[in-house]
Amino acid sequence: MANVYSQRFLAWAADESPPPFEVPTGYVAVVRDADIYSGGGAIINWVLSVNTIAHFAAGEFTIEAVAQTAQWRGRQVLNPGEFLVFASDGATDGMVSGYLLSLP
Numbered sequence: 122m123a124n125v126y127s128q129r130f131l132a133w134a135a136d137e138s139p140p141p142f143e144v145p146t147g148y149v150a151v152v153r154d155a156d157i158y159s160g161g162g163a164i165i166n167w168v169l170s171v172n173t174i175a176h177f178a179a180g181e182f183t184i185e186a187v188a189q190t191a192q193w194r195g196r197q198v199l200n201p202g203e204f205l206v207f208a209s210d211g212a213t214d215g216m217v218s219g220y221l222l223s224l225p
Contacts, residue, residue: 128221130205135160135212141204144221148201152177153219155193157209161186165211171199173206182211 130150133139144150152169159165159182169178178193199205201224207217 126220126222127218129216129218131207131215131217133207133213133215135214139207139215141206142217143204144199144201146201147224149222149224150199150203150205151220151222152197152199152205152217153194155191155207155215155217157191157213157215159189159191159211159213161188163211165209165213167191167207167209167213169193169217170206170208171197172204173208182213 130142130152131139155169155178157167162185164185165182167180168176170176177197180191182189205217207215
């Protein structure tokens with residue numbers, strides 16, 4: 122049987138804020154993909170960060186009347202005990218995923 126490494130770190134709907142994802146002891150998280158959706162109606166800023174201080178992805182939905190999506194693709198490594206945090210100043214839906222790898 123193959124090991125599964127893919128992990129959904131964050132998922133949320135417009136009426137809720139996602140709780141931070143804490144990397145468990147004995148693991149390293151590699152963030153690969155973020156997809157964020159805005160239904161329109163407001164200018165919205167968003168940011169992904171490690172421990173709310175190391176920002177590595179950010180964006181702004183600027184067209185107020187049109188539903189929009191934003192994507193981020195990359196590789197950011199989080200160590201055990203660190204937190205992956207999403208924040209925005211308006212309603213969004215989204216998912217953030219990557220790999221959760223066990224340490225030797």
